[in-house]
Each structure stands twice: as structure tokens, then as C-alpha cells.
Amino acid sequence: MxxxxxxxxxxxxxxxxxxxxxxxxxxxxxxxxxxxxxxxxxxxxxxxxxxxxxxxxxxxxxxxxxxxxxxxxxxxxxxxxxxxxxxxxxxxxxxxxxxxxxxxxxxxxxxxxxxxxxxxxxxxxxxxxxxxxxxxxxxxxxxxxxxxxxxxxxxxxxxxxxxxxxxxxxxxSQSPLSKTKAKVTEPKEFNLTAPKPRAIPVPEPVPMVAKPRPVPRSTYQLPKEQQQLDIVKRYNRRKAEELLLKANMEELRCAMPRSHWEPPTQDSKKQLQLQVLPRIQKTPKLTFFRPDNIPVKLNTAAILREGALYQRQVEKELQRVDKLVDGAGDFSEFLEWQRKMQAKDLEEQLAAGECRRLQGKLSHEEAILARQNLVQENKHRAEQKKEETAKLMLQCTKRRLQEDRYLKEQVEQAMELQKNVKLAQAKLVKGRRQIVQEMMEESRELLQRSAEAAREEQRQRCELISQLRALETQPTRKGKLVDLTQIPGYGLEGEMSVVELRERLALLKETQQREEEEKRDQIIQGKRTKSQELQNTVEQISLCRAAMGRSAALRWEKKNALATAPGEPSQDERVLELRRRIAERAAERRRQAALLLASAPRPARPKTRAQLEMRRWLELEQSRERRLRARQQGGSASRSARRLEAA
CATH class of the missing domain: 1.10.940 (N-utilizing Substance Protein B Homolog; Chain A)
Structure with a gap:
């Protein structure tokens, strides 16, 4: 080996x-x-x-x-x-x-x-x-x-x-064993004294502890006031989302209002019915949860703060009446000037909104023109790309055929060389097999002997370990009785037994409970007087709130009437310039679309993406206009009612 x-x-x-x-x-x-x-x-x-x-x-x-x-x-x-x-x-x-x-x-x-x-x-x-x-x-x-x-x-x-x-x-880790085995050092055990068995300690008595009170259920539950506040918060959030949606729809109205929208002719309507994609469906009306009037519980600081606020307002109103009786001036002229300035600001806001709408329409027309130009460029590039890919594919096929031929020639040459080498190797194999078999038999015998010796040694060690563990686990018993009524006798002042100590502690707890009950009665009496005072202030606050709500509702009705009054169409120079530019871009777009249709007439081909996009935008504008008209008709009546309910 x-x-x-x-x-x-x-x-x-x-x-x-x-x-x-x-x-x-x-x-x-x-x-x-x-x-x-x-x-x-x-x-x-x-x-x-x-x-x-x-x-x-x-x-x-x-x-x-x-x-x-x-x-x-x-x-x-x-x-x-x-x-x-x-x-x-x-x-x-x-x-x-x-x-x-x-x-x-x-x-x-x-x-x-x-x-x-x-x-x-x-x-x-x-x-x-x-x-x-x-x-x-x-x-x-x-x-x-x-x-x-x-x-x-x-x-x-x-x-x-x-x-x-x-x-x-x-x-x-075992290496092949040699025929001559070296001597191994045999260890000898030390002559040591046997250790004494350990004593089992006496277990300490478990002290008796009073059973604790269970945790009340109210710890893991929200109070009723908090649950009612959560319901009101969710309702107010939904209401705010609805108002935000309405505000966004009013901003979108600048994209295509009815006063500046050109109605389609009868022929264009028929063509749209035949060619346009399925119409956009109206979104269903959303229904929101309206909770009952839930009273909100205020804390003491909030009640006192609001009562002081209304008291200061009453004092200011009395002082104003006294000044008017003494001959002070009125603010009617200032209010008239303020109303005129607000109307002027409103006209400027409407003109700015109209400008934003027209700018959006102008950008839409320019985007359609840019898309048409891009379509023409993409067609030209696609034709060039197809020609290049065809040339590359022809080159790749030729190169693969040449590589396959070269590989086949290499394989044939390798096979011829391998046949010559195998004949020379067969002669060496026969002489080596006999030597290997003899060495294998000797190694097997040595491995078997070493395995048997290791098993016998392991068995003896296991027997010794089991005997030692059995000796160590023998139990020893030691006990001591304790008398709780006996005084220890250490010579300390006030020394007493455990039973007497427990009785004195029980008497001390009774006196502490009696004192706590007296203090609790005093605190309850003080709370009752404070709650009566707070109840009186809450009644005064409710009366003041009702009066303020009525005055706020009257002011809101006046403001809403001024806002809904029809105004004259704006004649701003910016608006007129934007309309002129939009008309020029629309004419240029129609001319470009006509050239595209004339250059490549294909009756069986579906409509281009630009035309479908243009029709989709037209139908989207029509649906927005219808929804805005419906909201304007039903919005004026519902707003005043909602404001009165909120007040």
C-alpha cells in the first residue's frame, strides 16, 4: 500500500x-x-x-x-x-x-x-x-x-x-498495522485514599405566603369611554377622507370643465360606440357608519379651563356693549372692505385654477405629438435591428459547424492512442494482483485481533464505572425537629417565640386597616363636594356651546350663499394665450394622425396605441364631467345640512 x-x-x-x-x-x-x-x-x-x-x-x-x-x-x-x-x-x-x-x-x-x-x-x-x-x-x-x-x-x-x-x-486515526508491534506502556493506578461520601443537606422549610389577589379583568380591557372615543375617531377619519376626496375631484375639474369642452358630433359619437374600448363604469356611492351622539367625558382640568374661557368671553362682550352705549364706533366699513378683497382673491384663485387646467390639457396634446414621433422612430429602428440579427445568425451557424467537425476529429485521434496504451497496461496488472491479495489477508487478521482487544477493554471500563456510581448514590439521613413555641434564648432584648411574633403582627395589621378606612372616608367626602361643583360648571358650558353653535351656523349659511353665487367667465390674458396654444397643438395633432393613416393604410390591422389612448382620454374626460355635474347639483343642498349637524 x-x-x-x-x-x-x-x-x-x-x-x-x-x-x-x-x-x-x-x-x-x-x-x-x-x-x-x-x-x-x-x-x-x-x-x-x-x-x-x-x-x-x-x-x-x-x-x-x-x-x-x-x-x-x-x-x-x-x-x-x-x-x-x-x-x-x-x-x-x-x-x-x-x-x-x-x-x-x-x-x-x-x-x-x-x-x-x-x-x-x-x-x-x-x-x-x-x-x-x-x-x-x-x-x-x-x-x-x-x-x-x-x-x-x-x-x-x-x-x-x-x-x-x-x-x-x-x-x-488508525494507520495500517505493521507486522512487528511495539511495546506499549501499561499505566498503573495511584494508591489514593477513598473520599468520604457527601452528606445530603437538610432542606429548608418553605415559608407560607399569603395568597395574592387575582388581577382584575378591567386591567386587560379598555374603559367604555375609551371605546366610544375610538368609534368617534374612526368616524371622523372616514369623514375627513370623504372631504379630501371631494377636494381632489374639484381640483380635477380643471382638466375638462363643461364651459370649455367641445361636444362631439353625431358621426364621432357613432364611431366611438363602434371602436372605443368598454366604457368606464361609475363608482358606487360609499356608505359610512354614523354613530349616535356619544357624550365625551372631560376631565376636571378641561372643565375648569373651558368654564373660565366662557366666563372671559362673557366679560368681554359686556365690556363691548358698555363701550357702544358710551358712543364707540362700528366695524361695518371695515367688514365691507374685507368682503370686497375676499371676492377679488376668489377671482384670482379661479383664474389660476383655469390656467392649471389649460396647462394640463396643453401638456396632454404635446405628449400625444411626441408619442406619434416616437412610433415612427421605433419602426425605423426595428427594421435595422432585424437585418443585423439575420446576419449574426448566419455567422453563428457557420462557426458551430466548424467547431463540431474539429471536435469529432479530436475524439477519433484520442481513441486510437488509448487502444495502444491499454495493451501495455494489461501485462502489468497480472503480476500485481497476487502481491495485493497476500497483503490484504494479513491486514484483515491484524484488524480483527485489535478490534477484539479494544472491545474487551471497553467492557471492563464500563463495569468499573457502574460500580463506582452505585457506591456514590447511597443515601444518608439527618433530621432535626423545630418547636415554634420555644424561645431561642440568645440573650437579646424583646426576645420572643415565632408564635408570639405572628400574633403581634396580626394586631398591628388590624390597627393599620382601621386608620386606612378613616382616611378613605375623608377622601370620599371631599370628592363629592368637588363633583357637585364640576357638575354646575358643565351645565353652564353646555348652554354656552349651544349659543355658539347657533351663531356659527348662521355665519356659515351666509358664507355658503356668497360662494355658490354664479360668477362671470374670466378674461385673463394667460387663459386666452393658453387656449390659443391648445387649439394650435390640436390642429397639428390631427394633421399628424392623418399623415400616419395615409402613409400606411392597413384595414385588417387593429387601431394604433396612440389612437386608443386618445379615445380613452376622451371618454375619461366625459365621465369626469358627468360626475362633477352630479356632485355640483347634490352638493349645495347637503353641505349646509352637514354643517348645521356638526355645529
Whole structure:
């Protein structure tokens, strides 16, 4: 075994020196043969043959070894990479010529753990018939790979599996035993005194603790006021979302209002009914949950703060009335000026909104023009791309045919060389098999003897350990009685027994409970007086709130009446300029669409994306206009009612 181990080590050493980027296989083999001249002819022939085979089939071996490191050999060292390549080459290409017995000797000369893991991965039928076959077929023909390499490997798989189980039974650290066994030092036990068994300590008495009160259910539940507040918060949030949706719809109205929308003709309506996509459905009306009037419980600070606020407002109102009686001026002129300025600001806001709407429409027209130009450019580029791809495909097919011819010639040359080498190797195999069988029988006998001696020693150790543990687990009993009515007698002042101490503690607790009850009665009386005062202030606050709500509702009705009054159409210069530019872009878009239809008339072809997009935008604007009209009609009546309810 040592003979084959040295040969494999020489092959691995030479493979470590080979660099495929710089060295060529022929020159490297010549240099290796010159460096191995000192060896015997048989050993030199074996090393050169394995080395040349590993270099020739380097691609096939690299595929298997790389997959082994990725899947099962994550914990293996990369320094053993060439060892696995050599084993893979011997198993694939030299197993028939060497014979199984000689192959076993070569495998046993290497570390058993590494070799077993690699052989189990490589000779797995699932791996051989699936991905290994596919990867090797990419390099050589499938029929050749299956006939010459895969079938012999599958045929030798049962014998290799027996070899793996045999190697797994041998410990990793055990090396092959020599014929002359060295003397082993026999240790002797120390003459030590036996330790005394440990005493089991007396368990401490468990103190009796009073049973605690259970946690009340209200700890894990929200109070009723908090639940009612959560309901009101959710309702207010939904209401705010509804108002935000309405505000967004009013901003979208600038995209296509009725006053500036050009109604389609009868012919365009018929064409749209035939060609336009399915119409956009109206969104159903949403229903929101309206809770009942839930009273909100205020804390003491909020009640006192609000009461003081209303009291200050009443005092200010009385002071204003006194000043008017004394002859102070009125604010009617200021209010009139303020109303005019607000109307002017409103007109500016409407003009700005109209400008934003027209700018959006202008950008839409410009986007359609840009899309039409882009379609023409894309058509021209697509035609050029098709011509280029056709030329590249022709070049690729020619190149593949040339590569296939070259690979077939290489395979034929390799097969002729391999047949000549096999005849020379068959002569060496016969002489080596007899030597290997004799060495195998001697090694088996030595392994059996060493295994029996180890089992007997292990059995004796287990018996000694069980006896020692039985001696250590023998129990010892020690006990002591305690009298709670007896005084310890340490000589301290006020010394007493445990029973007397408990009685005194019980009397002390009774006095503390009595004092707590008296304090609790005093606190309850003070709370009742405070609650009565707060109730009076709450009644005054409710009266003030009702009066403020009525005045706020009247103000809101006046403001809503001024806002809903119809205004004159704006004649701003910016608006007129934007309308003129929109008309020019629309005319240019229609002219461009007519040129596109005239240049490529195809009756059976579906409508272009630009036309479908234009029709979709037109129908979307119509649906928005209808929804805005419906909201304007029903919004004026519902807003005043909602504001009154909120007040």
C-alpha cells in the first residue's frame, strides 16, 4: 500500500505544478519524464500514464470535482483537489485495466474519510445518470459517453459500495498495522485514599405566603369611554377622507370643465360606440357608519379651563356693549372692505385654477405629438435591428459547424492512442494482483485481533464505572425537629417565640386597616363636594356651546350663499394665450394622425396605441364631467345640512 501511496503522491505533486494558462500538456509531460528518471521503470510508467490521462481528460474530471466541492465536499480542503481528480481518473478510465483488487489497494493507501466521501458521491447512480451524463455529453458524443464510461461505472457500483462500507468501519486515526508491534506502556493506578461520601443537606422549610389577589379583568380591557372615543375617531377619519376626496375631484375639474369642452358630433359619437374600448363604469356611492351622539367625558382640568374661557368671553362682550352705549364706533366699513378683497382673491384663485387646467390639457396634446414621433422612430429602428440579427445568425451557424467537425476529429485521434496504451497496461496488472491479495489477508487478521482487544477493554471500563456510581448514590439521613413555641434564648432584648411574633403582627395589621378606612372616608367626602361643583360648571358650558353653535351656523349659511353665487367667465390674458396654444397643438395633432393613416393604410390591422389612448382620454374626460355635474347639483343642498349637524 505504501508503494501505491507514493506513486499517487508523485502524480499529485506534478499536477500541482501544472498551470493551464502558461504550460502546454506535451511540454509538461516531457519535463515530468526527465524529472522522474531516478524511479524504477514500473513506477515511472504508472506515474506518467496517470499524469497524461489527468491532463488529457482535465475538463471531464474538473466537472465532477467542482460539483463535489459544491454539494458534499464543503468541509474538504482545497489542497486535496488533485487527489480527487486522480481518483476520478482511475475509477473512470483505469478500473477495467487495473482490476478491482489493485484499485482497492490504491484507495486504501489514501485517507479513508476523504476517499469514502468522494467515492460515495461519484458512484451514486442518481448523479451518474443525470447531471454527469448531461455535462459529459456537452464535450463528447452521448452514445460514446454512455457506452464506454457510464455503463462500466454503474456495473462496478456494488463492489465499490462494499469497499466504502469496509473503509468506514476503520477509524480515521488508525494507520495500517505493521507486522512487528511495539511495546506499549501499561499505566498503573495511584494508591489514593477513598473520599468520604457527601452528606445530603437538610432542606429548608418553605415559608407560607399569603395568597395574592387575582388581577382584575378591567386591567386587560379598555374603559367604555375609551371605546366610544375610538368609534368617534374612526368616524371622523372616514369623514375627513370623504372631504379630501371631494377636494381632489374639484381640483380635477380643471382638466375638462363643461364651459370649455367641445361636444362631439353625431358621426364621432357613432364611431366611438363602434371602436372605443368598454366604457368606464361609475363608482358606487360609499356608505359610512354614523354613530349616535356619544357624550365625551372631560376631565376636571378641561372643565375648569373651558368654564373660565366662557366666563372671559362673557366679560368681554359686556365690556363691548358698555363701550357702544358710551358712543364707540362700528366695524361695518371695515367688514365691507374685507368682503370686497375676499371676492377679488376668489377671482384670482379661479383664474389660476383655469390656467392649471389649460396647462394640463396643453401638456396632454404635446405628449400625444411626441408619442406619434416616437412610433415612427421605433419602426425605423426595428427594421435595422432585424437585418443585423439575420446576419449574426448566419455567422453563428457557420462557426458551430466548424467547431463540431474539429471536435469529432479530436475524439477519433484520442481513441486510437488509448487502444495502444491499454495493451501495455494489461501485462502489468497480472503480476500485481497476487502481491495485493497476500497483503490484504494479513491486514484483515491484524484488524480483527485489535478490534477484539479494544472491545474487551471497553467492557471492563464500563463495569468499573457502574460500580463506582452505585457506591456514590447511597443515601444518608439527618433530621432535626423545630418547636415554634420555644424561645431561642440568645440573650437579646424583646426576645420572643415565632408564635408570639405572628400574633403581634396580626394586631398591628388590624390597627393599620382601621386608620386606612378613616382616611378613605375623608377622601370620599371631599370628592363629592368637588363633583357637585364640576357638575354646575358643565351645565353652564353646555348652554354656552349651544349659543355658539347657533351663531356659527348662521355665519356659515351666509358664507355658503356668497360662494355658490354664479360668477362671470374670466378674461385673463394667460387663459386666452393658453387656449390659443391648445387649439394650435390640436390642429397639428390631427394633421399628424392623418399623415400616419395615409402613409400606411392597413384595414385588417387593429387601431394604433396612440389612437386608443386618445379615445380613452376622451371618454375619461366625459365621465369626469358627468360626475362633477352630479356632485355640483347634490352638493349645495347637503353641505349646509352637514354643517348645521356638526355645529
Amino acid at each position: 505504501a508503494y501505491y501511496g507514493k506513486c499517487v503522491e508523485m502524480v499529485i505533486e506534478q499536477l500541482d505544478k501544472f498551470k493551464p494558462e502558461k504550460d502546454s500538456p506535451e511540454q509538461f509531460l516531457e519535463a515530468a519524464s526527465s524529472s522522474l528518471k531516478d524511479l524504477s521503470p514500473q513506477k515511472q510508467a504508472f506515474v506518467l500514464e496517470v499524469l497524461s490521462g489527468c491532463l488529457e481528460y482535465r475538463k471531464l474530471l474538473t466537472i465532477v470535482v467542482d460539483a463535489f466541492y459544491v454539494r458534499d465536499g464543503r468541509l474538504c480542503l482545497w489542497a486535496d483537489y488533485n487527489l480527487f481528480r486522480v481518483i476520478c481518473y482511475l475509477a473512470t478510465f483505469q478500473l477495467e485495466e487495473l482490476g478491482f483488487q489493485l484499485f482497492c489497494n490504491i484507495i486504501k493507501s489514501q485517507p479513508p474519510v476523504k476517499v469514502c466521501k468522494f467515492l460515495g458521491f461519484f458512484f451514486n447512480p442518481l448523479n451518474l445518470c443525470s447531471w454527469i451524463k448531461d455535462e459529459w455529453s456537452l464535450i463528447y458524443e452521448t452514445a460514446y459517453v454512455e457506452e464506454n464510461w457510464l455503463r462500466p461505472l454503474i456495473r462496478w457500483q456494488p463492489e465499490v459500495q462494499e469497499l466504502i462500507t469496509q473503509l468506514e468501519g476503520v477509524p480515521a
